[in-house]
Amino acid sequence: MIISVIGAGPVGCYAAYLLAKAGHSVTVFEEHPKIGKPVQCTGIVTRDLLDLVKPSKGIIQNQISEAVIHGEKTSIGLRITEPNLVLDRERFDRYISGLALRAGAKIRLRTRVERIVQEGPTYILYTKHIGKFKADCIIGADGPLSVTAKALGLYRNKKMLNARQALIYSRNNNRVEFYLGNGFGWVVPESRNIVRAGVATMGDPFGPFNSLLRRSKLVGKKQLELTGGLIPLFNPIGLRSGGKAYLIGDAGGFVKATTGGGIVPGLKSAQICADSIITGKNYDVLWWLKLAPELTAHRAIFRMMNKMPPDEIDKLLSTLKSGAARDMLQSHSRDRLTTWGFGLAIKQPKLLLFLRYLV
Numbered sequence: 001m002i003i004s005v006i007g008a009g010p011v012g013c014y015a016a017y018l019l020a021k022a023g024h025s026v027t028v029f030e031e032h033p034k035i036g037k038p039v040q041c042t043g044i045v046t047r048d049l050l051d052l053v054k055p056s057k058g059i060i061q062n063q064i065s066e067a068v069i070h071g072e073k074t075s076i077g078l079r080i081t082e083p084n085l086v087l088d089r090e091r092f093d094r095y096i097s098g099l100a101l102r103a104g105a106k107i108r109l110r111t112r113v114e115r116i117v118q119e120g121p122t123y124i125l126y127t128k129h130i131g132k133f134k135a136d137c138i139i140g141a142d143g144p145l146s147v148t149a150k151a152l153g154l155y156r157n158k159k160m161l162n163a164r165q166a167l168i169y170s171r172n173n174n175r176v177e178f179y180l181g182n183g184f185g186w187v188v189p190e191s192r193n194i195v196r197a198g199v200a201t202m203g204d205p206f207g208p209f210n211s212l213l214r215r216s217k218l219v220g221k222k223q224l225e226l227t228g229g230l231i232p233l234f235n236p237i238g239l240r241s242g243g244k245a246y247l248i249g250d251a252g253g254f255v256k257a258t259t260g261g262g263i264v265p266g267l268k269s270a271q272i273c274a275d276s277i278i279t280g281k282n283y284d285v286l287w288w289l290k291l292a293p294e295l296t297a298h299r300a301i302f303r304m305m306n307k308m309p310p311d312e313i314d315k316l317l318s319t320l321k322s323g324a325a326r327d328m329l330q331s332h333s334r335d336r337l338t339t340w341g342f343g344l345a346i347k348q349p350k351l352l353l354f355l356r357y358l359v
């Protein structure tokens, strides 16, 4: 089968790798001249990543086992049993594209897909500079504003967080700081001298970004790079496939709403998509069973947190400070929330009181 993947981010390249390895003829179209650039990501992931791919030590820039979650007045410190990984996103993207190339996929850089038209069983891709291409199967891995989704009438990301992030020169003690309220903010050390500090909010990120800098004592420190970007909020309703067209990664909204983490769920969506193409199983059924429960739980928590006034967020953090709850937060992956979240509520029933913010 001739398969076209639109977007050579990590998710598109991972799908290309899996499908080329299975013997399909795969071409990836990427609008930028270079894989991995520009970087619009903090690159922090749980070790669940290693169940999917095995990036080398150089790509994993840092490992972090301490985190502090801040409300307005209350903070909770965590010692994470399985350290989080901080990726060099540019090198990570190049590593995944290398897997795809070695498996036999082709990558066409500087090739933006402008339009896709379906003629019977064939998809025709119109590109800006080098004409049109035909494919039997289309995979949209083209980010939050997916052209594929629009052209083929599939699921569209409606709600998105606006993110703003800076790379800042700052001596640090290798601890993640995570700030709750009005979306969320983070300070993630890439090394002992440099942090990635950012916010993601429903509105304009400029004000929240400046207050993050103040709160985390980063005002006036040298900013090496400033980036932004959109983070789609997952919605379980909506078809991510139709005919032989599929949406994966950010294009399908596969992101954890609590943290904006899209690398692990995105790669999982690529794996599920490749599996459904190879075996003929229904992609929408598969992602619904394997990804929707987890991502819906993250979405529910995000919505709850955004309805809670600051003093209630402080109360929630105080409740989570109790031994049993803190132990669970420290020892369980946020990529497997549904496997332990209910246990947390049973061990600390006071948490159930906060469910009123769900409605």
Ligand SMILES: Cc1cc2nc3c(=O)[nH]c(=O)nc-3n(C[C@H](O)[C@H](O)[C@H](O)COP(=O)(O)OP(=O)(O)OC[C@H]3O[C@@H](n4cnc5c(N)ncnc54)[C@H](O)[C@@H]3O)c2cc1C
Binding pocket: 006, 007, 008, 009, 010, 011, 012, 029, 030, 031, 032, 040, 041, 042, 043, 044, 045, 111, 112, 113, 114, 141, 142, 143, 144, 146, 147, 163, 164, 165, 198, 227, 228, 229, 230, 231, 248, 249, 250, 251, 255, 260, 261, 262, 263, 264, 266
């Ligand atoms: C500020 C910020 C911080 C983040 N931090 C983290 C984090 O710490 N951890 C984490 O897990 N996630 C994080 N994320 C989310 C993460 O970056 C995304 O979930 C991830 O990049 C999704 O990968 P993807 O391959 O689906 O899409 P992308 O990485 O967006 O790749 C899509 C590619 O498609 C290309 N493209 C788009 N349209 C076309 C077209 N028409 N034709 C050709 N090419 C096209 C784009 O140029 C792009 O290269 C962050 C996001 C932001 C904005």
